[in-house]
Amino acid sequence: MNLESVGRWADLSEARMHVVSGKGGTGKTTVAAALALALAAGGKRTLLLEVEGRQGLARVFDVPPLPYEERKVAIAPHGGDVIALAVDPEAALLEYLELFYNMRRAGNALRRLGAIDFATTIAPGVRDVLLTGKAMEATKRKDGQGRFVYDAVVMDAPPTGRVTRFLNVNSEVAGLAKVGPIRNQADTVMGVIKSRITTVHLVTLLEEMPVQETVDGIAELRAAELPVGGIFVNMVRQPLLPPEALAAAATGSLDKSRIAQGLVDAGLAPPSGKRSTRVSAWADALAHEASEHAERVALETQERTRLQATGRPMIELPYLAEGIDVGALYTLAAHMHENGVGE
Amino acid sequence: MTVPEATAITPDAPHLDVDALIGDPGVRVIVCCGSGGVGKTTTAAALALRAAEQGRSVCVLTIDPARRLAQSMGLTELDNTPRPITGVEPGSLNAMMLDMKRTFDEIVIAHSDPERAQSILDNPFYQALSSSFAGTQEYMAMEKLGQLRAEAETDQRWDLIVVDTPPSRSALDFLDAPKRLGSFLDGRLIRILAAPARGAGRLTSRVVSASFGVFTNVLAKVIGAQVLQDLQVFVASFDALFGGFRERAEATYAQLKAPDTRFVVVASPEQDALREASYFVERLETENMPLAGLVLNRVVPVLAADLTVEAAEAGAEILADLGEDPVTRGLLHLHADRMRNARRQRHVADSFVAAHPGVPVVAVPAFGDDVHDLEGLRAIGDAAGG
Numbered sequence: 092m093n094l095e096s097v098g099r100w101a102d103l104s105e106a107r108m109h110v111v112s113g114k115g116g117t118g119k120t121t122v123a124a125a126l127a128l129a130l131a132a133g134g135k136r137t138l139l140l141e142v143e144g145r146q147g148l149a150r151v152f153d154v155p156p157l158p159y160e161e162r163k164v165a166i167a168p169h170g171g172d173v174i175a176l177a178v179d180p181e182a183a184l185l186e187y188l189e190l191f192y193n194m195r196r197a198g199n200a201l202r203r204l205g206a207i208d209f210a211t212t213i214a215p216g217v218r219d220v221l222l223t224g225k226a227m228e229a230t231k232r233k234d235g236q237g238r239f240v241y242d243a244v245v246m247d248a249p250p251t252g253r254v255t256r257f258l259n260v261n262s263e264v265a266g267l268a269k270v271g272p273i274r275n276q277a278d279t280v281m282g283v284i285k286s287r288i289t290t291v292h293l294v295t296l297l298e299e300m301p302v303q304e305t306v307d308g309i310a311e312l313r314a315a316e317l318p319v320g321g322i323f324v325n326m327v328r329q330p331l332l333p334p335e336a337l338a339a340a341a342t343g344s345l346d347k348s349r350i351a352q353g354l355v356d357a358g359l360a361p362p363s364g365k366r367s368t369r370v371s372a373w374a375d376a377l378a379h380e381a382s383e384h385a386e387r388v389a390l391e392t393q394e395r396t397r398l399q400a401t402g403r404p405m406i407e408l409p410y411l412a413e414g415i416d417v418g419a420l421y422t423l424a425a426h427m428h429e430n431g432v433g434e
Numbered sequence: 435m436t437v438p439e440a441t442a443i444t445p446d447a448p449h450l451d452v453d454a455l456i457g458d459p460g461v462r463v464i465v466c467c468g469s470g471g472v473g474k475t476t477t478a479a480a481l482a483l484r485a486a487e488q489g490r491s492v493c494v495l496t497i498d499p500a501r502r503l504a505q506s507m508g509l510t511e512l513d514n515t516p517r518p519i520t521g522v523e524p525g526s527l528n529a530m531m532l533d534m535k536r537t538f539d540e541i542v543i544a545h546s547d548p549e550r551a552q553s554i555l556d557n558p559f560y561q562a563l564s565s566s567f568a569g570t571q572e573y574m575a576m577e578k579l580g581q582l583r584a585e586a587e588t589d590q591r592w593d594l595i596v597v598d599t600p601p602s603r604s605a606l607d608f609l610d611a612p613k614r615l616g617s618f619l620d621g622r623l624i625r626i627l628a629a630p631a632r633g634a635g636r637l638t639s640r641v642v643s644a645s646f647g648v649f650t651n652v653l654a655k656v657i658g659a660q661v662l663q664d665l666q667v668f669v670a671s672f673d674a675l676f677g678g679f680r681e682r683a684e685a686t687y688a689q690l691k692a693p694d695t696r697f698v699v700v701a702s703p704e705q706d707a708l709r710e711a712s713y714f715v716e717r718l719e720t721e722n723m724p725l726a727g728l729v730l731n732r733v734v735p736v737l738a739a740d741l742t743v744e745a746a747e748a749g750a751e752i753l754a755d756l757g758e759d760p761v762t763r764g765l766l767h768l769h770a771d772r773m774r775n776a777r778r779q780r781h782v783a784d785s786f787v788a789a790h791p792g793v794p795v796v797a798v799p800a801f802g803d804d805v806h807d808l809e810g811l812r813a814i815g816d817a818a819g820g
Contacts, residue, residue: 114470114471115469115470115471115601116470116471116472116702116704116707117471197651216562250470252498252601269660269661271654271659271660271661273661298804299500299804300500300804303500303501328771331764331767331768331771332761332764332765332768333760333761333764335761336760336761336764336765339761345761349759349761349762350761350762350765352762353753353759353761353762353763353765354749354762356752356753356756356758356759356762357748357749357750357752357753357759357762357763357766358748358749358752359741359745359746359749369740372738373738373741376737376738376741376769377738377762377765377766377768377769378765379737380737380765380768380769380772381765381768384768412771412774412775412778413774413778414705414778
């Protein structure tokens with residue numbers, strides 16, 4: 092799968108801050124978590140950030156709700172750690188006040204007054220600067236020996252419809268703050284977001300609406316000069332029918348009596364002379380399911396072509412029939428790794 | 435578009451009779467709620483069309499329809515006004531898309547003199563609040579619903595309003611956002627900020643005065659003095675509107691408890707979507723808001739349910755060993771995959787039903803294609819109502 096695009100993930104190898112967005116329902120959080128695992132594989136450390144305060148990461152890793160504290164949530168394949176952090180804009184602002192102005196106590200007083208909530212609510216640009224600023228800080232953080240604390244930072248970002256605005260903090264804040272520290276912070280964050288350190292991945296399904304949002308989202312990101320990364324096509328079903336059967340199913344010309352015979356050969360019905368009504372009902376049902384399947388495959392092919400036209404590297408992730416649990420994250424991470432992520 | 439037959443994913447739950455709901459003349463507002471990505475807008479549009487074709491005069495308020503869904507209803511622009519849709523009879527269907535900023539602007543204009551209105555509209559904080567405050571969209575959707583209701587009362591343009599709700603992560607946002615906005619606009623801090631603008635004489639309390647000093651100092655440091663000034667101007671000019679706003683938010687919220695209103699919760703048979711649906715159902719109960727039931731979209735129809743996953747896979751193995759009939763082998767794999775998917779859906783739906791045994795449910799099968807035209811919406815309505 093995706094052989095033609097494997098090499099191009101290498102173009103993103105300088106990226107250390109991976110922003111993951113996608114339409115609601117496409118599995119954005121799951122993909123972000125799997126990406127953090129894939130990037131940590133082989134003894135590295137990744138930080139996985141949540142910015143929408145809904146504890147989605149705690150759910151996918153099956154751990155208690157995350158505080159505003161960097162906490163290890165998983166061990167990557169072949170060693171490596173995934174650390175998670177639920178960024179809270181209020182706490183981030185307090186931290187910022189303390190760090191730059193040594194104003195922890197004043198900050199706490201303001202919080203009690205509702206001022207922090209106020210500032211981060213009335214001016215969404217301010218909140219976004221705090222959230223992206225935290226991601227930037229973690230990305231650039233170094234230890235005593237001057238090495239990066241995190242090899243990569245993965246952010247489970249707001250959905251596609253809002254991500255450009257979210258990342259484009261500079262223009263968001265510009266209308267509000269023309270000078271001052273928030274503006275300076277916005278400028279710094281913007282510089283990092285627009286550099287090759289950052290890359291924005293989009294998660295989609297092979298369905299019309301999510302693909303449309305992805306295509307639109309890429310255009311928006313490009314217009315804002317934000318770095319577009321790859322496309323993760325989630326929940327892709329494996330081809331189960333041989334091509335000729337698919338073609339026959341598409342035109343409704345599957346031979347039902349042959350299917351019925353096949354069911355008998357498969358030991359699913361007694362090989363009696365008169366074919367049981369049950370077997371022929373099954374044959375009808377299978378043929379009907381196949382035609383629906385063929386219809387969907389045709390649509391998927393069409394949507395895949397639209398995604399390819401964006402020119403972005405794509406990784407298809409398998410649909411996991413049993414649902415998503417921690418184990419599934421490792422399966423998805425392995426797929427990403429096979430397709431060149433984290434090399 | 436092929437229409438797969440309806441399925442019994444929730445045999446233990448009471449059936450949601452969609453036709454009885456939309457046909458009840460006592461029901462004048464239907465609010466469709468649910469988390470994002472579950473087909474909420476499509477469901478709202480399909481219910482509205484079906485009601486119109488059963489003779490009602492319907493107005494559907496959509497929030498953020500996908501382009502093709504909007505086109506399917508003939509909506510080409512977001513102009514904040516209901517537009518009649520042709521080809522619908524014997525009733526009528528009007529559809530509109532919400533423009534939240536415009537709705538907000540209209541409230542400001544309606545509640546202040548032109549000069550003050552203009553200064554509010556020009557303020558960068560108002561612009562941020564009206565275009566990107568988390569919750570403005572929800573509040574404006576409710577506001578618009580109130581307006582549509584008022585229009586219905588004056589000229590009987592429609593007797594049923596179907597409302598789609600904003601594509602938020604959490605279905606509860608729709609209920610919580612207006613209150614949040616209301617209490618935000620009426621908060622302690624706003625009052626402190628508004629105080630100096632009202633005249634220093636009002637600032638009698640030392641504590642308030644001291645807090646204000648600390649606040650302005652910190653805020654000036656963090657966001658800059660000019661921003662703080664903009665903010666104070668905004669609060670001062672908006673102050674006159676606050677009282678009206680809060681009352682308005684409360685009145686609009688209260689309307690959701692009106693006896694002619696029903697909530698329809700929309701979900702897909704996925705864990706996250708049903709978890710949100712659960713929260714919402716519980717919330718409606720606490721608030722005494724009338725729930726009609728759950729529309730469960732994207733249900734995988736089960737055909738040949740007596741051919742189990744295990745049997746189908748064993749059969750495919752045998753054919754593989756025989757080295758023949760790749761077609762039937764593929765079909766059996768396909769069936770097993772579909773049954774497995776259906777089983778998972780059934781499992782999550784069962785959990786919902788067990789937790790909310792009284793909630794009526796209707797299952798709408800997964801359609802291969804997205805909706806492109808009225809025919810597509812009609813097919814979904816048939817599946818839900820039939």
